Amino acid sequence: MNKAERIFEHNRKFIPGGVVSLNRSIDPVRSFVKAEGAYLYDVDGNKYIDYHAAFSPHLLGHNEAGVNQAVVDSIQNNESLMGAGPTLWEGELAELLCTLVPNLDSVQITNTGSEATFHAIRLARSVTGRDEVIIMQGGYNGWHNDVAFNLMDPLDKIDGWKPGKECPLNAMSAGIPSTQSKLLHAVQYNDLQAIENLLKTNKIAAILMEPILQNIGIIKPQEGFLEGIRELCDTHGTLLVFDEVKTGFRHALAGYQSICGVRPDLCSFGKAVANGYPLGVIGGKKEIMDYFIHPDPQKRVMVAGTYNAHPTPVAAAIATLKILRDREAEVYGHLETLGARMEEGLNEIFKAHDFKTTTIRQGSAFVTYFMDHAPQNWTDVISHNDMALDKRYREALIEKGIFHFPTATKQGSISFAHTAEDIEETLRLTEAVVAKLK
Secondary structure, eight states: OOOOHHHHHHHHHHHHHGGOOOOOOOOSSSEEEEETEEEEEETTOEEEEETTTTTTOSSSSOOOHHHHHHHHHHHHHHHHOSSOOHHHHHHHHHHHHHHSSTTTTEEEESHHHHHHHHHHHHHHHHHHHHOOEEEETTTOOOSSSTTBSSOOOOGGGSOOTTTTSOOOOOOTTTTGGGGGGGGEEETTOHHHHHHHHHHHSSEEEEEEOOBBBOSSSHHHHHHTHHHHHHHHHHTTTTTEEEEEETTTTHHHSOOOOHTTTOOSSSSEEEETTTSSOOOOOEEEEEEHHHGOSSSSTTTOEEEEEEEEOOHHHHHHHHHHHHHHHHHHHHHHHHHHHHHHHHHHHHHHHHHHOOOEEEEEEETTTTEESSSSSSSHHHHHHHHOOOOOHHHHHHHHHHTTTTTTOOSOOOOOOTTTTHHHHHHHHHHHHHHHHHHHHO
Protein backbone atom coordinates (compact mmCIF):
# COMPACT_ATOMS: atom_id res chain seq x y z
CA MET A 1 0.00 0.00 0.00
CA ASN A 2 1.49 3.35 -1.04
CA LYS A 3 1.17 6.62 0.90
CA ALA A 4 -1.86 7.79 -1.06
CA GLU A 5 -3.73 4.57 -0.31
CA ARG A 6 -2.86 4.84 3.39
CA ILE A 7 -4.21 8.41 3.46
CA PHE A 8 -7.38 7.27 1.75
CA GLU A 9 -7.89 4.39 4.20
CA HIS A 10 -7.37 6.76 7.13
CA ASN A 11 -9.83 9.34 5.76
CA ARG A 12 -12.50 6.72 5.11
CA LYS A 13 -12.70 6.11 8.87
CA PHE A 14 -13.91 9.66 9.44
CA ILE A 15 -15.26 10.90 6.07
CA PRO A 16 -17.92 8.99 4.09
CA GLY A 17 -16.18 7.91 0.90
CA GLY A 18 -12.82 9.25 2.10
CA VAL A 19 -13.10 12.62 0.29
CA VAL A 20 -15.16 15.68 1.22
CA SER A 21 -16.55 16.10 -2.29
CA LEU A 22 -17.33 12.69 -3.71
CA ASN A 23 -16.86 13.78 -7.31
CA ARG A 24 -13.14 14.06 -6.46
CA SER A 25 -12.87 10.32 -5.86
CA ILE A 26 -10.48 8.69 -8.34
CA ASP A 27 -9.19 5.20 -8.96
CA PRO A 28 -6.32 4.46 -8.68
CA VAL A 29 -5.98 6.77 -5.70
CA ARG A 30 -3.72 9.80 -5.90
CA SER A 31 -3.15 12.18 -3.00
CA PHE A 32 -1.68 15.53 -4.05
CA VAL A 33 0.36 17.55 -1.60
CA LYS A 34 1.60 20.50 -3.66
CA ALA A 35 0.67 22.43 -6.79
CA GLU A 36 2.75 25.05 -8.55
CA GLY A 37 2.13 26.67 -11.92
CA ALA A 38 1.24 23.90 -14.37
CA TYR A 39 2.32 21.05 -12.10
CA LEU A 40 0.94 18.76 -9.42
CA TYR A 41 3.00 16.74 -6.94
CA ASP A 42 1.62 13.73 -5.07
CA VAL A 43 2.47 12.28 -1.68
CA ASP A 44 4.36 9.40 -3.32
CA GLY A 45 6.85 11.72 -4.99
CA ASN A 46 5.38 11.90 -8.50
CA LYS A 47 5.16 15.05 -10.61
CA TYR A 48 2.41 15.64 -13.18
CA ILE A 49 1.68 18.19 -15.87
CA ASP A 50 -1.82 19.18 -14.81
CA TYR A 51 -4.73 19.58 -17.23
CA HIS A 52 -7.45 18.98 -14.66
CA ALA A 53 -6.86 22.31 -12.88
CA ALA A 54 -9.20 21.30 -10.04
CA PHE A 55 -12.16 21.19 -12.47
CA SER A 56 -10.72 24.24 -14.27
CA PRO A 57 -10.53 27.29 -11.93
CA HIS A 58 -6.75 27.71 -12.18
CA LEU A 59 -6.69 29.86 -15.30
CA LEU A 60 -3.43 31.56 -14.32
CA GLY A 61 -1.93 28.36 -12.92
CA HIS A 62 -1.66 26.97 -9.42
CA ASN A 63 -0.54 29.40 -6.72
CA GLU A 64 0.05 32.35 -9.05
CA ALA A 65 2.44 34.64 -7.18
CA GLY A 66 0.52 37.89 -7.63
CA VAL A 67 -2.75 36.35 -6.49
CA ASN A 68 -1.16 34.68 -3.49
CA GLN A 69 0.57 37.91 -2.49
CA ALA A 70 -2.74 39.76 -2.55
CA VAL A 71 -4.15 37.14 -0.19
CA VAL A 72 -1.14 37.42 2.14
CA ASP A 73 -1.42 41.21 2.13
CA SER A 74 -5.11 41.00 2.95
CA ILE A 75 -4.42 38.76 5.95
CA GLN A 76 -1.49 40.85 7.18
CA ASN A 77 -3.62 44.00 6.91
CA ASN A 78 -6.12 42.37 9.28
CA GLU A 79 -8.85 42.39 6.64
CA SER A 80 -11.09 40.09 8.63
CA LEU A 81 -14.66 38.91 8.18
CA MET A 82 -16.54 41.90 9.60
CA GLY A 83 -20.12 40.73 9.25
CA ALA A 84 -21.63 44.22 9.27
CA GLY A 85 -21.75 47.11 6.83
CA PRO A 86 -20.24 47.54 3.35
CA THR A 87 -16.55 46.96 2.68
CA LEU A 88 -14.17 48.62 0.26
CA TRP A 89 -13.10 45.24 -1.08
CA GLU A 90 -16.51 43.95 -2.14
CA GLY A 91 -17.18 47.30 -3.82
CA GLU A 92 -13.90 47.18 -5.71
CA LEU A 93 -14.56 43.63 -6.90
CA ALA A 94 -18.12 44.45 -7.95
CA GLU A 95 -16.94 47.47 -9.95
CA LEU A 96 -14.24 45.40 -11.65
CA LEU A 97 -16.74 42.73 -12.64
CA CYS A 98 -19.25 45.22 -14.02
CA THR A 99 -16.50 47.05 -15.91
CA LEU A 100 -14.96 43.94 -17.45
CA VAL A 101 -18.26 42.25 -18.34
CA PRO A 102 -20.40 44.93 -20.06
CA ASN A 103 -23.56 42.81 -19.69
CA LEU A 104 -23.32 43.07 -15.89
CA ASP A 105 -25.15 46.09 -14.49
CA SER A 106 -24.75 44.88 -10.92
CA VAL A 107 -23.65 41.77 -9.05
CA GLN A 108 -23.91 39.88 -5.80
CA ILE A 109 -20.95 37.85 -4.57
CA THR A 110 -21.35 34.30 -3.29
CA ASN A 111 -19.03 31.53 -2.14
CA THR A 112 -19.74 29.06 -4.93
CA GLY A 113 -21.17 28.79 -8.41
CA SER A 114 -23.97 26.58 -7.06
CA GLU A 115 -25.12 29.41 -4.81
CA ALA A 116 -25.07 31.79 -7.76
CA THR A 117 -27.36 29.58 -9.87
CA PHE A 118 -29.63 29.09 -6.86
CA HIS A 119 -30.08 32.87 -6.60
CA ALA A 120 -30.63 33.15 -10.37
CA ILE A 121 -33.58 30.77 -10.20
CA ARG A 122 -35.11 32.60 -7.25
CA LEU A 123 -34.79 35.91 -9.08
CA ALA A 124 -36.35 34.48 -12.23
CA ARG A 125 -39.30 33.07 -10.32
CA SER A 126 -39.96 36.34 -8.56
CA VAL A 127 -39.61 38.45 -11.71
CA THR A 128 -41.83 36.25 -13.90
CA GLY A 129 -44.28 34.90 -11.33
CA ARG A 130 -43.63 31.44 -12.76
CA ASP A 131 -42.06 28.38 -11.17
CA GLU A 132 -40.72 26.07 -13.88
CA VAL A 133 -37.16 25.93 -15.18
CA ILE A 134 -35.48 24.39 -18.23
CA ILE A 135 -32.00 22.87 -17.98
CA MET A 136 -29.81 21.06 -20.51
CA GLN A 137 -29.23 17.31 -20.55
CA GLY A 138 -25.52 16.93 -19.81
CA GLY A 139 -25.19 20.35 -18.23
CA TYR A 140 -24.14 20.92 -14.64
CA ASN A 141 -25.45 23.94 -12.78
CA GLY A 142 -24.84 23.00 -9.16
CA TRP A 143 -25.77 20.55 -6.47
CA HIS A 144 -29.03 22.07 -5.17
CA ASN A 145 -32.50 20.56 -5.64
CA ASP A 146 -33.52 22.94 -8.43
CA VAL A 147 -30.88 21.67 -10.85
CA ALA A 148 -29.34 18.40 -9.64
CA PHE A 149 -30.69 16.37 -12.56
CA ASN A 150 -29.62 14.88 -15.90
CA LEU A 151 -25.83 15.16 -16.07
CA MET A 152 -24.06 12.00 -17.28
CA ASP A 153 -27.05 9.66 -17.48
CA PRO A 154 -26.53 6.18 -18.95
CA LEU A 155 -28.22 5.59 -22.28
CA ASP A 156 -31.00 3.44 -20.84
CA LYS A 157 -32.11 6.37 -18.63
CA ILE A 158 -32.76 8.60 -21.62
CA ASP A 159 -33.63 5.89 -24.14
CA GLY A 160 -36.49 6.83 -26.41
CA TRP A 161 -35.69 10.54 -26.53
CA LYS A 162 -36.53 12.17 -29.84
CA PRO A 163 -35.66 15.64 -31.15
CA GLY A 164 -38.21 18.24 -30.12
CA LYS A 165 -39.11 16.32 -26.96
CA GLU A 166 -38.11 16.59 -23.32
CA CYS A 167 -35.66 14.15 -21.78
CA PRO A 168 -36.81 11.92 -18.91
CA LEU A 169 -35.80 13.52 -15.61
CA ASN A 170 -33.13 11.69 -13.63
CA ALA A 171 -32.14 13.03 -10.22
CA MET A 172 -28.44 13.07 -9.42
CA SER A 173 -29.10 12.50 -5.72
CA ALA A 174 -31.43 10.84 -3.29
CA GLY A 175 -33.28 13.16 -0.94
CA ILE A 176 -34.70 15.46 -3.62
CA PRO A 177 -38.48 15.79 -3.13
CA SER A 178 -40.50 14.10 -5.85
CA THR A 179 -42.47 17.33 -6.29
CA GLN A 180 -39.31 18.96 -7.64
CA SER A 181 -39.70 17.12 -10.93
CA LYS A 182 -42.93 19.05 -11.57
CA LEU A 183 -40.92 22.28 -11.74
CA LEU A 184 -38.08 21.14 -13.97
CA HIS A 185 -37.65 20.21 -17.62
CA ALA A 186 -34.54 18.76 -19.24
CA VAL A 187 -33.91 19.14 -22.96
CA GLN A 188 -31.03 18.16 -25.18
CA TYR A 189 -28.52 20.88 -25.94
CA ASN A 190 -28.93 22.24 -29.48
CA ASP A 191 -32.62 21.20 -29.55
CA LEU A 192 -34.30 24.55 -30.13
CA GLN A 193 -37.64 22.95 -31.03
CA ALA A 194 -37.94 21.25 -27.63
CA ILE A 195 -37.31 24.58 -25.93
CA GLU A 196 -39.89 26.38 -28.07
CA ASN A 197 -42.50 23.72 -27.30
CA LEU A 198 -41.98 24.17 -23.56
CA LEU A 199 -41.99 27.96 -23.66
CA LYS A 200 -45.39 27.93 -25.36
CA THR A 201 -46.88 26.69 -22.07
CA ASN A 202 -46.12 30.12 -20.52
CA LYS A 203 -45.02 28.43 -17.31
CA ILE A 204 -41.24 28.70 -17.70
CA ALA A 205 -39.48 31.22 -15.44
CA ALA A 206 -35.97 30.63 -16.76
CA ILE A 207 -33.73 28.68 -19.05
CA LEU A 208 -30.56 27.95 -17.09
CA MET A 209 -27.72 26.71 -19.27
CA GLU A 210 -24.02 26.64 -19.90
CA PRO A 211 -23.56 28.45 -23.23
CA ILE A 212 -21.12 25.63 -24.07
CA LEU A 213 -21.53 22.30 -22.30
CA GLN A 214 -18.21 21.79 -20.52
CA ASN A 215 -18.93 19.11 -17.98
CA ILE A 216 -19.19 16.40 -20.63
CA GLY A 217 -16.19 17.57 -22.62
CA ILE A 218 -16.96 20.46 -24.94
CA ILE A 219 -20.19 20.61 -26.90
CA LYS A 220 -20.60 23.81 -28.86
CA PRO A 221 -23.82 25.52 -29.93
CA GLN A 222 -24.97 24.96 -33.47
CA GLU A 223 -25.33 28.08 -35.59
CA GLY A 224 -28.32 30.10 -34.43
CA PHE A 225 -29.00 28.00 -31.30
CA LEU A 226 -28.15 30.60 -28.66
CA GLU A 227 -29.58 33.43 -30.74
CA GLY A 228 -32.76 31.41 -31.16
CA ILE A 229 -33.08 30.87 -27.42
CA ARG A 230 -32.63 34.59 -26.79
CA GLU A 231 -35.41 35.40 -29.25
CA LEU A 232 -37.74 32.78 -27.79
CA CYS A 233 -37.15 34.04 -24.25
CA ASP A 234 -37.98 37.59 -25.33
CA THR A 235 -41.14 36.40 -27.04
CA HIS A 236 -42.41 34.34 -24.10
CA GLY A 237 -41.26 36.48 -21.16
CA THR A 238 -38.77 33.91 -19.88
CA LEU A 239 -35.38 34.86 -18.41
CA LEU A 240 -32.24 33.52 -20.07
CA VAL A 241 -29.55 32.62 -17.55
CA PHE A 242 -26.05 31.74 -18.71
CA ASP A 243 -24.11 29.60 -16.28
CA GLU A 244 -20.58 30.79 -17.04
CA VAL A 245 -18.99 29.17 -14.00
CA LYS A 246 -16.69 27.18 -16.32
CA THR A 247 -16.72 29.33 -19.45
CA GLY A 248 -16.47 32.73 -17.81
CA PHE A 249 -13.04 34.39 -17.96
CA ARG A 250 -11.45 31.20 -19.28
CA HIS A 251 -12.52 31.93 -22.86
CA ALA A 252 -12.63 35.73 -22.78
CA LEU A 253 -12.37 38.58 -20.31
CA ALA A 254 -16.07 39.36 -20.77
CA GLY A 255 -17.16 35.72 -20.74
CA TYR A 256 -18.35 33.47 -23.53
CA GLN A 257 -21.34 35.77 -23.90
CA SER A 258 -18.96 38.28 -25.48
CA ILE A 259 -17.86 35.66 -28.02
CA CYS A 260 -21.31 34.47 -29.02
CA GLY A 261 -22.81 37.96 -28.93
CA VAL A 262 -25.90 36.91 -26.97
CA ARG A 263 -26.79 38.84 -23.82
CA PRO A 264 -28.36 36.79 -21.03
CA ASP A 265 -30.68 38.37 -18.49
CA LEU A 266 -28.61 36.91 -15.67
CA CYS A 267 -25.35 35.00 -15.51
CA SER A 268 -23.26 33.19 -12.95
CA PHE A 269 -19.48 33.06 -12.68
CA GLY A 270 -17.25 31.03 -10.44
CA LYS A 271 -14.22 28.94 -11.07
CA ALA A 272 -11.82 31.31 -12.82
CA VAL A 273 -12.80 34.54 -11.03
CA ALA A 274 -10.42 34.06 -8.11
CA ASN A 275 -7.96 31.60 -9.71
CA GLY A 276 -8.89 28.75 -7.41
CA TYR A 277 -10.05 30.57 -4.30
CA PRO A 278 -13.71 29.94 -3.41
CA LEU A 279 -15.93 32.62 -4.89
CA GLY A 280 -19.03 32.87 -7.06
CA VAL A 281 -20.91 35.70 -8.75
CA ILE A 282 -24.52 36.28 -9.77
CA GLY A 283 -25.11 39.32 -11.95
CA GLY A 284 -27.05 40.79 -14.81
CA LYS A 285 -29.59 43.42 -15.71
CA LYS A 286 -30.22 46.05 -13.04
CA GLU A 287 -33.99 45.80 -13.19
CA ILE A 288 -33.71 42.09 -12.35
CA MET A 289 -30.91 42.31 -9.80
CA ASP A 290 -32.85 45.02 -7.96
CA TYR A 291 -35.37 42.35 -6.96
CA PHE A 292 -32.90 41.70 -4.14
CA ILE A 293 -34.03 45.07 -2.73
CA HIS A 294 -37.57 45.22 -4.14
CA PRO A 295 -39.82 47.54 -2.10
CA ASP A 296 -42.60 44.93 -2.14
CA PRO A 297 -41.78 42.20 0.40
CA GLN A 298 -43.81 39.74 -1.68
CA LYS A 299 -41.39 40.19 -4.59
CA ARG A 300 -38.15 40.78 -2.71
CA VAL A 301 -35.61 37.96 -3.10
CA MET A 302 -33.52 37.09 -0.09
CA VAL A 303 -29.74 37.10 -0.47
CA ALA A 304 -27.65 36.29 2.57
CA GLY A 305 -24.48 34.52 3.59
CA THR A 306 -22.09 35.23 6.42
CA TYR A 307 -19.12 34.35 4.23
CA ASN A 308 -20.26 36.15 1.08
CA ALA A 309 -17.39 38.38 -0.09
CA HIS A 310 -15.02 37.11 2.59
CA PRO A 311 -11.92 39.34 2.30
CA THR A 312 -9.52 36.50 1.48
CA PRO A 313 -11.15 35.17 -1.72
CA VAL A 314 -12.18 38.72 -2.64
CA ALA A 315 -8.51 39.78 -2.53
CA ALA A 316 -7.68 36.81 -4.78
CA ALA A 317 -10.46 37.74 -7.20
CA ILE A 318 -9.41 41.38 -7.43
CA ALA A 319 -5.82 40.37 -8.11
CA THR A 320 -6.87 37.76 -10.70
CA LEU A 321 -9.12 40.13 -12.60
CA LYS A 322 -6.50 42.89 -12.61
CA ILE A 323 -3.95 40.49 -14.10
CA LEU A 324 -6.45 39.45 -16.79
CA ARG A 325 -7.34 43.08 -17.47
CA ASP A 326 -3.79 44.43 -17.57
CA ARG A 327 -2.34 41.51 -19.54
CA GLU A 328 -5.39 40.53 -21.56
CA ALA A 329 -3.71 40.17 -24.96
CA GLU A 330 -0.75 38.31 -23.47
CA VAL A 331 -2.79 35.88 -21.38
CA TYR A 332 -5.43 34.98 -23.94
CA GLY A 333 -2.94 35.01 -26.81
CA HIS A 334 -0.72 32.55 -24.95
CA LEU A 335 -3.67 30.31 -24.09
CA GLU A 336 -4.89 30.30 -27.68
CA THR A 337 -1.43 29.44 -29.02
CA LEU A 338 -0.98 26.53 -26.62
CA GLY A 339 -4.53 25.32 -27.16
CA ALA A 340 -4.14 25.33 -30.94
CA ARG A 341 -0.88 23.38 -30.71
CA MET A 342 -2.46 20.83 -28.37
CA GLU A 343 -5.40 20.34 -30.73
CA GLU A 344 -3.14 19.99 -33.76
CA GLY A 345 -0.80 17.57 -32.02
CA LEU A 346 -3.56 15.33 -30.68
CA ASN A 347 -5.18 15.12 -34.10
CA GLU A 348 -1.87 14.13 -35.68
CA ILE A 349 -1.17 11.44 -33.07
CA PHE A 350 -4.56 9.74 -33.23
CA LYS A 351 -4.66 9.89 -37.03
CA ALA A 352 -1.21 8.30 -37.27
CA HIS A 353 -2.42 5.38 -35.15
CA ASP A 354 -5.75 4.95 -36.97
CA PHE A 355 -8.00 5.92 -34.07
CA LYS A 356 -11.43 7.35 -34.76
CA THR A 357 -11.29 10.40 -32.53
CA THR A 358 -12.45 13.99 -32.57
CA THR A 359 -10.67 16.68 -30.59
CA ILE A 360 -12.83 19.70 -29.72
CA ARG A 361 -11.36 22.92 -28.37
CA GLN A 362 -12.52 26.31 -27.20
CA GLY A 363 -9.50 28.46 -26.39
CA SER A 364 -7.65 26.77 -23.54
CA ALA A 365 -10.26 24.05 -22.96
CA PHE A 366 -10.09 20.82 -24.94
CA VAL A 367 -11.26 17.23 -25.05
CA THR A 368 -10.70 14.21 -27.27
CA TYR A 369 -13.78 12.10 -27.93
CA PHE A 370 -13.31 8.52 -29.07
CA MET A 371 -15.86 8.92 -31.85
CA ASP A 372 -15.68 10.03 -35.46
CA HIS A 373 -17.60 13.32 -35.24
CA ALA A 374 -18.19 16.31 -32.99
CA PRO A 375 -21.16 15.51 -30.73
CA GLN A 376 -24.22 17.73 -30.66
CA ASN A 377 -25.66 16.59 -27.32
CA TRP A 378 -25.21 14.06 -24.52
CA THR A 379 -27.13 11.28 -26.25
CA ASP A 380 -24.74 11.65 -29.17
CA VAL A 381 -21.79 11.28 -26.77
CA ILE A 382 -23.08 8.32 -24.78
CA SER A 383 -24.18 6.53 -27.96
CA HIS A 384 -20.92 6.90 -29.89
CA ASN A 385 -18.00 7.73 -27.58
CA ASP A 386 -16.00 4.67 -26.49
CA MET A 387 -16.24 5.44 -22.77
CA ALA A 388 -14.10 2.50 -21.64
CA LEU A 389 -11.30 3.36 -24.07
CA ASP A 390 -11.55 7.03 -23.07
CA LYS A 391 -11.01 6.09 -19.42
CA ARG A 392 -8.11 3.74 -20.19
CA TYR A 393 -6.46 6.51 -22.17
CA ARG A 394 -6.70 8.91 -19.23
CA GLU A 395 -5.40 6.35 -16.75
CA ALA A 396 -2.42 5.58 -19.00
CA LEU A 397 -1.62 9.29 -19.29
CA ILE A 398 -1.63 9.63 -15.50
CA GLU A 399 0.89 6.80 -15.26
CA LYS A 400 3.11 8.80 -17.64
CA GLY A 401 2.80 11.98 -15.57
CA ILE A 402 0.02 13.75 -17.49
CA PHE A 403 -2.95 14.40 -15.22
CA HIS A 404 -6.42 14.46 -16.72
CA PHE A 405 -9.34 13.59 -14.48
CA PRO A 406 -9.81 9.83 -15.03
CA THR A 407 -13.47 9.96 -16.05
CA ALA A 408 -14.44 9.76 -19.70
CA THR A 409 -15.25 13.04 -21.51
CA LYS A 410 -13.97 15.37 -18.78
CA GLN A 411 -12.56 18.62 -20.16
CA GLY A 412 -8.84 19.39 -20.16
CA SER A 413 -7.75 22.89 -19.14
CA ILE A 414 -4.56 24.68 -20.11
CA SER A 415 -3.38 27.48 -17.83
CA PHE A 416 -1.34 30.60 -18.43
CA ALA A 417 1.45 28.88 -16.48
CA HIS A 418 1.82 26.13 -19.07
CA THR A 419 4.67 26.56 -21.52
CA ALA A 420 5.21 25.48 -25.09
CA GLU A 421 7.64 22.91 -23.72
CA ASP A 422 4.89 21.49 -21.48
CA ILE A 423 2.65 21.02 -24.48
CA GLU A 424 5.38 19.31 -26.50
CA GLU A 425 6.24 17.01 -23.59
CA THR A 426 2.55 16.21 -23.20
CA LEU A 427 2.26 15.32 -26.88
CA ARG A 428 5.41 13.19 -26.73
CA LEU A 429 4.06 11.19 -23.81
CA THR A 430 0.60 11.01 -25.37
CA GLU A 431 2.09 9.50 -28.50
CA ALA A 432 3.73 6.80 -26.39
CA VAL A 433 0.40 6.07 -24.66
CA VAL A 434 -1.62 5.97 -27.89
CA ALA A 435 0.92 3.68 -29.55
CA LYS A 436 0.14 1.05 -26.89
CA LEU A 437 -3.54 1.81 -26.40
CA LYS A 438 -4.98 -0.65 -28.90
